[in-house]
Every structure is written in structure tokens, then in C-alpha cells.
Amino acid sequence: MIQRHGVLLGEIDAGDAALPPSAERADVVVVLGGDGTILGEARRCLHLGKPMLGINTGRLGFIAEFELHDLEAQAETLLGNGSIETRRLPLIQTTVESPDGTRAEVGLALNEAVIAAGPPFRVIELEMSIDGKPGPTFRGDGLILSTPTGSTAHSVSAGGPIAHPDVDALIITPIAPHSLAFRPIVVPGDARLELLILRANGDEAAAGTTLLLDGQVARRLGTADRVMLRRSERSARFVVNPRGHYWSTLTHKLRWAEAPRLRHP
Missing domain, CATH: 3.40.50.10330 (Probable inorganic polyphosphate/atp-NAD kinase; domain 1)
Structure with missing residues (x-):
């Protein structure tokens, strides 16, 4: 054809x-x-x-x-x-800073970036900040930052809202939060989310808490790692x-x- x-x-x-x-x-x-x-x-x-x-x-x-x-x-x-x-769809840029200050670019996500608790599936603890301002300390099974494109994927399964693809926003959705008051929230598209891992799962011998991009790219996370998420300057074009x-x-x-x-x- x-x-x-x-x-x-x-x-x-x-x-x-x-x-x-x-x-x-x-x-x-x-x-x-x-x-x-x-x-x-x-x-x-x-x-x-x-x-x-x-x-x-x-x-x-x-x-x-x-x-x-x-x-x-x-x-x-x-x-x-x-x-x-064509339509341009935003991407999430992900960076991880190790406790020694070393930074590594993990990659780009079209749908979402997820911090998942991982085995042995105990509650993890994340200290959040948005645009450099202190936020809450999160306890639960994980956290999702999704684009409007990804709002109908993992995020909506975890109770997040659906966002039209033309909306300039990012969506923060908790996974099984240990709080009745932590609900999904829509933030501006240029918001910068920073997460300090206060408590992670896993050890040297087994995978544990993990950063996942679109369910395809994975990076192991440990206690005291810092994850920085923001909208990338690059975007994907679709017909x-x-x-x-x-x-x-x-x-x-x-x-x-x-x-x-x-x-x-």
C-alpha cells in the first residue's frame, strides 16, 4: 500500500x-x-x-x-x-541524582514516569517539592507523573483524571497512598517535581523501588536518591x-x- x-x-x-x-x-x-x-x-x-x-x-x-x-x-x-x-505531544524528562551528587539522565516518557515500590512491596516514603517549594511527604505504593496523553493509561487506573491532550498540564497521581487526603492533582505543564527517596525497597541482591518510563525503561532507586521530573523541551509529533x-x-x-x-x- x-x-x-x-x-x-x-x-x-x-x-x-x-x-x-x-x-x-x-x-x-x-x-x-x-x-x-x-x-x-x-x-x-x-x-x-x-x-x-x-x-x-x-x-x-x-x-x-x-x-x-x-x-x-x-x-x-x-x-x-x-x-x-500533526500534533505535538509533550514528553517528561527524568533525572536521578545519587547521594554523592552524581546526576544521570534516565530518559523521556510520553505517557508517564512512575516511582513504583517494588519487592518486597513495603510502603515507600517520598519527600516532595514542586517548583522548589516544599510539599508533602508521601507514603504509599508509588507515585505517577503523567502527561495529558498518559492520563488515560496507568494514571486513570490509579484514580487520576482524564485530561484532553491539548491541555498544558501534568498530573500527579498517588498509588495506594497511606492517606485519605492525598488525591490526584493537576499542576501546570511547566511545573518541576522533585522527589527525595526517604525509604525505598530492595537490597543489593534484589530489585526494589524503581523508576519506570512508559513501563519500558527502568532504573533502580535507593534511599537518598533524588528524582527530578519536568516537561522536556522536546516533543513527539504524531499525524x-x-x-x-x-x-x-x-x-x-x-x-x-x-x-x-x-x-x-
Whole structure:
């Protein structure tokens, strides 16, 4: 299909380590898969600066704006010489400072950055600050910082709000907080969140408290580590489906606001 309407410069599997040199000449990166594949390829192809066209071949495909039948119906416009609309989606930049002051960039997240308690799954303790101002000390199973894109992923499963992708915000969602008063909160998109690990899980022999980016990139955390999270200056570009809209995606894929009904076997 691509060759009928454009030029196919190359095909690679999601697990391939490196992109071919021809990727630099591409006008658009077409990704077939589910949300996990698209999240991984968004990070891997970010340096190209090319828009990504996500085609859902997975189960849900919330990030992918197109199904295979959409591509077939709009191939001439999307893959030929027609103009395409794109949307920039924010990324979260993550930095970890060790107790000795050494800093390491962990990576970028399109959906969310999660500090997860990890085995043996005791309560962890985090000292929070936002924009350099002291915040609460959190005790619980973990904490999620999500973008509006990621608000319908791990965050919403933990009770966080859904945010429209055009909203300039970040969402802080606790995981099983040891407090009835710690509710999810929406903060400005340029807010800087800093978390000092007061108590972590794990030891030298076993994985424990972990920083997870989009559920794919992991970094072990220990007591006295400091995690710094903020919106990156870089963003991911995605091709917009001109025949779709956000509210349709919410209702059809997440069944948003759908009334309860009996399903007969």
C-alpha cells in the first residue's frame, strides 16, 4: 500500500537496535502495533524529528489515531503528496541524582514516569517539592507523573483524571497512598517535581523501588536518591486523523460515560 502511494525507504522490527540510515530521509514514520510499540518507537525515532503515523494492530491502540481501514481509505492523502495535520505531544524528562551528587539522565516518557515500590512491596516514603517549594511527604505504593496523553493509561487506573491532550498540564497521581487526603492533582505543564527517596525497597541482591518510563525503561532507586521530573523541551509529533476526534476515541475505546448494561452470555 505504501509503495502504491509513496516511497518505502525501509522496514524494521520494533526490537531492532538501530535505525537504518535511510530513516533520515523519511517524511513520515509509519508504526504498526499497539500502544506499547508506539511508545517505544516514539522515543527511538525522536531524534529524526519526523511525524509518526500510528496504526493500531494491538488490543486498544489509544495513542494510534488510525486503524488499518483508515489507512486504506486515506492512503493517497497520508502517504502521497497531500498535506497532513500533526500534533505535538509533550514528553517528561527524568533525572536521578545519587547521594554523592552524581546526576544521570534516565530518559523521556510520553505517557508517564512512575516511582513504583517494588519487592518486597513495603510502603515507600517520598519527600516532595514542586517548583522548589516544599510539599508533602508521601507514603504509599508509588507515585505517577503523567502527561495529558498518559492520563488515560496507568494514571486513570490509579484514580487520576482524564485530561484532553491539548491541555498544558501534568498530573500527579498517588498509588495506594497511606492517606485519605492525598488525591490526584493537576499542576501546570511547566511545573518541576522533585522527589527525595526517604525509604525505598530492595537490597543489593534484589530489585526494589524503581523508576519506570512508559513501563519500558527502568532504573533502580535507593534511599537518598533524588528524582527530578519536568516537561522536556522536546516533543513527539504524531499525524492526526482528519476523520476522527478525541471524544470519539474516548467513547469508543474507553467506553467513557457509557451507561451500565447487562451483557448476555
